[in-house]
Amino acid sequence: xxxxxxxTARRDPPGERQFASVNTRPFGRVDAVLLxxxxxISEQTAFVNRPEDFVLVxxxxxxxxxxxxxxxxxxxITNQGGxxxxxxxxxxxxAIHERMRQLLAEGGAHVDxxxxxxxxxQATVPAYAVDCSCRKPGIGMLEQARDELExxxxxxxLVGDATTDILAGLRxxxxxxxxxxxxxxxxxKAEATPDxxxxxxxxxxxxxxxxxxx
Numbered sequence: 156x157x158x159x160x161x162x163t164a165r166r167d168p169p170g171e172r173q174f175a176s177v178n179t180r181p182f183g184r185v186d187a188v189l190l191x192x193x194x195x196i197s198e199q200t201a202f203v204n205r206p207e208d209f210v211l212v213x214x215x216x217x218x219x220x221x222x223x224x225x226x227x228x229x230x231x232i233t234n235q236g237g238x239x240x241x242x243x244x245x246x247x248x249x250a251i252h253e254r255m256r257q258l259l260a261e262g263g264a265h266v267d268x269x270x271x272x273x274x275x276x277q278a279t280v281p282a283y284a285v286d287c288s289c290r291k292p293g294i295g296m297l298e299q300a301r302d303e304l305e306x307x308x309x310x311x312x313l314v315g316d317a318t319t320d321i322l323a324g325l326r327x328x329x330x331x332x333x334x335x336x337x338x339x340x341x342x343x344k345a346e347a348t349p350d351x352x353x354x355x356x357x358x359x360x361x362x363x364x365x366x367x368x369x
């Protein structure tokens with residue numbers, strides 16, 4: 156099951172988003188790119204609880220490699236509430252992320268940091284039953300990335316597939332891009348308008364690098 160989604164959560168009707176019209180535009184000089192994981196870097200499958208469940212979105216490794224070559228730090232910002240629900244452990248998650256790093260490395264890419272939130276207010280594992288500030292749309296993970304990578308969130312771009320990703324980015328002062336892979340903005344959990352909507356991570360990187368490549 157997706158790591159952070161409550162199976163009883165409300166969903167928008169098919170084909171509907173909670174966004175107003177948006178402008179697809181270059182973002183200027185970008186300090187860092189913050190990526191959600193499932194639905195952005197990896198395929199949105201029913202279960203990502205083991206390393207073998209992790210499958211990259213087509214073109215994701217090359218997209219991240221392009222950011223690497225441009226000298227732009229890349230961090231993963233991911234809710235992992237499945238830990239709180241008992242679907243996997245933190246050790247399992249570390250193994251999954253090692254698999255992600257290996258797959259990215261095969262495509263000449265790397266990420267500079269991985270930040271995850273294991274909490275959920277409806278946790279079945281008591282230690283993780285926390286109403287935290289890190290779970291998106293909270294901004295705790297973004298602030299941790301800011302402090303550890305020494306980046307300016309106001310000059311950074313968050314790329315996500317869920318409304319909660321976009322809201323977290325906006326709250327942190329980032330520019331935001333919604334990708335149509337994964338939930339494609341149809342998870343129905345928040346009202347937040349991204350700066351751009353694009354097909355997938357490679358298209359998001361095209362947009363982010365537009366000024367540098369011109």
